[in-house]
Amino acid sequence: MVSVAVTLGRSAPAGAPGASSASVSSCDARLAGEPFALDAMPGLPAPAPEYGPGASVVDTAPAHTPVQQQIPERYRRMQADEVHARVRAAKAELGSSVVVLGHHYQRDEVIEHADVTGDSFLLARRSLERPEAKYVVFCGVHFMAETADLLTRLDQAVVLPNLAAGCSMADMADLDSVQDCWDQLEAAIGRPLDVPGEDGLVEVVPVTYMNSSAAIKAFCGEHGGIVCTSSNATAVLTWAFARGRRVLFVPDQHLGRNTAKAMGVPADLMPLWDPRKPMGGNSVQALVDSRVLLWRGWCSVHQRFTTAQIDAARAADPSVQVVVHPECPQAVVDAADQAGSTEFIIKAVEAAPAGSSLAIGTEINLVRRLADAHPDKTITCLDPVICPCSTMYRIHPGYLAWVLESLAERERGRSAGIPEAELGPVVNRVVVDDESAAHARTALERMLAVVP
Numbered sequence: 157m158v159s160v161a162v163t164l165g166r167s168a169p170a171g172a173p174g175a176s177s178a179s180v181s182s183c184d185a186r187l188a189g190e191p192f193a194l195d196a197m198p199g200l201p202a203p204a205p206e207y208g209p210g211a212s213v214v215d216t217a218p219a220h221t222p223v224q225q226q227i228p229e230r231y232r233r234m235q236a237d238e239v240h241a242r243v244r245a246a247k248a249e250l251g252s253s254v255v256v257l258g259h260h261y262q263r264d265e266v267i268e269h270a271d272v273t274g275d276s277f278l279l280a281r282r283s284l285e286r287p288e289a290k291y292v293v294f295c296g297v298h299f300m301a302e303t304a305d306l307l308t309r310l311d312q313a314v315v316l317p318n319l320a321a322g323c324s325m326a327d328m329a330d331l332d333s334v335q336d337c338w339d340q341l342e343a344a345i346g347r348p349l350d351v352p353g354e355d356g357l358v359e360v361v362p363v364t365y366m367n368s369s370a371a372i373k374a375f376c377g378e379h380g381g382i383v384c385t386s387s388n389a390t391a392v393l394t395w396a397f398a399r400g401r402r403v404l405f406v407p408d409q410h411l412g413r414n415t416a417k418a419m420g421v422p423a424d425l426m427p428l429w430d431p432r433k434p435m436g437g438n439s440v441q442a443l444v445d446s447r448v449l450l451w452r453g454w455c456s457v458h459q460r461f462t463t464a465q466i467d468a469a470r471a472a473d474p475s476v477q478v479v480v481h482p483e484c485p486q487a488v489v490d491a492a493d494q495a496g497s498t499e500f501i502i503k504a505v506e507a508a509p510a511g512s513s514l515a516i517g518t519e520i521n522l523v524r525r526l527a528d529a530h531p532d533k534t535i536t537c538l539d540p541v542i543c544p545c546s547t548m549y550r551i552h553p554g555y556l557a558w559v560l561e562s563l564a565e566r567e568r569g570r571s572a573g574i575p576e577a578e579l580g581p582v583v584n585r586v587v588v589d590d591e592s593a594a595h596a597r598t599a600l601e602r603m604l605a606v607v608p
């Protein structure tokens with residue numbers, strides 16, 4: 157691993173009151189540099205960069221993921237100033253016909269162009285508040301764009317600037333593996349899993365975290381299941397326990413375990429399902445006795461946090477408050493002072509009095525922005541080896557410029573009287589097929605009925 161010193165709280169001058177001066181390391185030296193430097197590619201097209209324009213050319217994506225078409229060469233060679241100027245000009249030309257959504261974990265160079273920032277579900281819902289927007293440009297990852305497509309009107313197009321921006325956690329639960337798990341469970345339990353018994357309970361209620369593909373959300377909708385977020389997981393599990401003997405929780409084992417443990421479910425009733433092992437690596441008895449069956453998935457960002465980091469933060473500053481995301485491992489959540497969703501973490505920082513010290517266990521771009529926004533508090537990332545969400549990082553401003561300019565060109569053609577059919581497809585549009593969308597919406601609607 158390459159380490160390089162960078163400083164959090166970049167807008168606060170060194171030595172300024174409250175400036176966060178923690179010197180930290182990155183898991184990749186290039187990630188600590190100026191983002192466009194990652195894309196300075198003498199000798200294009202080879203070697204293609206690991207991040208930014210061109211990265212998707214060399215990606216090894218799961219078979220079901222859409223293929224990113226080649227970004228035009230001119231965007232790959234543009235200087236930062238020109239890229240930003242083009243983004244601003246295209247947005248101005250498109251006016252209210254476009255809304256740009258930026259996830260909290262997105263890099264600053266993209267966030268500066270976002271009309272709305274938030275977590276994945278908040279952003280998808282915000283797109284509903286812009287009915288005049290024909291185009292929803294979602295600067296997040298693929299499952300988030302799918303969710304926005306599920307919630308927006310048919311005549312609104314959701315665009316993901318780089319289709320290679322997936323989510324490693326969502327990719328850990330593909331439909332075939334989940335269906336295979338369901339079939340094996342049905343064989344082990346000996347009866348249909350989603351048909352109520354005499355007591356009115358089904359055998360298994362499938363619950364999927366928002367961070368999953370539309371296909372998995374559809375699977376849950378079709379089998380009496382539901383979607384949850386990190387904010388409402390407790391309420392959703394309460395709903396599920398009222399309807400079934402067991403819950404199959406996908407894809408994040410940590411959110412499932414942390415939530416169920418807080419609700420009093422013992423660890424020995426929460427077996428882990430490893431999709432690469434027969435019966436998920438469990439005995440029939442363990443499956444029959446289970447209360448929550450946890451899918452073996454995790455977030456590559458949040459799984460990095462450890463109790464040793466918490467110990468080190470407290471040793472350095474005994475007054476520090478440790479706030480972590482529930483996608484962190486159970487031991488980390490147990491050791492933290494507070495745990496909650498991204499929005500919870502933001503509110504915890506806002507609520508902390510001036511002079512407070514907080515060590516945060518979540519994605520570094522959000523932590524850095526919180527540090528910038530609260531110069532009267534010391535905000536540090538719990539992990540000294542910072543690691544951004546590398547898939548989110550694939551949305552480079554160059555991709556944003558490309559999709560916005562292509563949308564502006566479309567609208568110019570429309571104004572010139574070119575028929576819709578001849579305007580060409582919307583670049584990087586994310587569309588969920590009708591059958592999956594119907595079932596996925598059922599699962600989302602169940603969640604909204606539980607927690608509006």
Ligand code: SF4
Pocket residue numbers: 261297322323324325326367455456457458519545546547548
């Ligand atoms: S932070 Fe983790 S869960 Fe969120 S998009 Fe990135 S890999 Fe997926």
